[in-house]
Amino acid sequence: xxxxxxxxxxVGLVIVVPKAPATIAEQTILKRKGREPELVDEAVYSRxxxxxxxxxxxxxxxxxAAQVEYCKPPKPHGFDKINDITGLEAVLKKHHRLWWDVxxxxxxxxxxxxxxxxxxxxxxxxxMQPLLGDSIPLSLRRDYWIALDKGGxxxxxxxxxxxxxxxxTREASAWAYLMRGDILLSKRKGNEALVDGYLKTVxxxxxxxxxxxxxxxxxxxxxxxxxDSRAERFRKMLLEEFPE
Numbered sequence: 001x002x003x004x005x006x007x008x009x010x011v012g013l014v015i016v017v018p019k020a021p022a023t024i025a026e027q028t029i030l031k032r033k034g035r036e037p038e039l040v041d042e043a044v045y046s047r048x049x050x051x052x053x054x055x056x057x058x059x060x061x062x063x064x065a066a067q068v069e070y071c072k073p074p075k076p077h078g079f080d081k082i083n084d085i086t087g088l089e090a091v092l093k094k095h096h097r098l099w100w101d102v103x104x105x106x107x108x109x110x111x112x113x114x115x116x117x118x119x120x121x122x123x124x125x126x127x128m129q130p131l132l133g134d135s136i137p138l139s140l141r142r143d144y145w146i147a148l149d150k151g152g153x154x155x156x157x158x159x160x161x162x163x164x165x166x167x168x169t170r171e172a173s174a175w176a177y178l179m180r181g182d183i184l185l186s187k188r189k190g191n192e193a194l195v196d197g198y199l200k201t202v203x204x205x206x207x208x209x210x211x212x213x214x215x216x217x218x219x220x221x222x223x224x225x226x227x228d229s230r231a232e233r234f235r236k237m238l239l240e241e242f243p244e
Contacts, residue, residue: 033068041057070099102131116150178211181218181222184197
């Protein structure tokens with residue numbers, strides 16, 4: 001029997017009633033590389049075969065993942081209100097490589113860090129990285145760094161920061177220097193934290209506003225602890241740039 005039909009049994013007869021065509025809102029958008037997006041009834045991804053099983057009407061075909069740019073089924077019911085780890089993990093599992101796994105990933109990483117589930121955060125990031133590459137938001141990359149640090153994976157973290165400083169965007173590099181300072185400070189290496197972390201962030205990246213305030217605050221604090229006479233100068237700079 002076609003899986004899209006409904007079987008009704010009456011007086012020894014089997015009647016197949018075709019399912020009504022799905023509305024556009026219920027359909028899945030399949031975008032193959034080099035082709036226009038198309039509407040299909042359903043798409044399921046297989047981790048084993050690395051292909052999508054796509055159904056449209058009475059036709060079912062397999063499409064290798066390498067040929068697919070993206071696949072977007074309808075939004076999971078109540079997704080916008082799902083803000084707990086268990087619920088988001090369920091969405092992630094059911095929608096692997098089906099658009100909403102990325103949305104769940106964006107919400108899960110900060111939750112894992114908040115709940116100190118650092119091992120889960122590292123595994124999730126590494127699972128999503130091959131799929132998303134450089135498109136992963138910097139905020140989630142920083143969550144990954146925190147998870148590595150708290151999880152005791154210092155060698156991996158040092159490599160991540162070094163690679164980011166050398167090859168990342170200016171904003172990513174600035175945050176990597178700042179993170180390096182935090183790590184050195186946690187090891188009670190105050191002078192190294194100042195010179196190789198905080199001060200470099202302030203001097204090399206004055207245009208990166210997202211971490212400018214943190215960098216100035218930490219630079220001034222580190223100088224104060226080291227009884228560096230420049231501390232007051234950086235406090236004034238902080239107040240001038242961030243008066244509130």
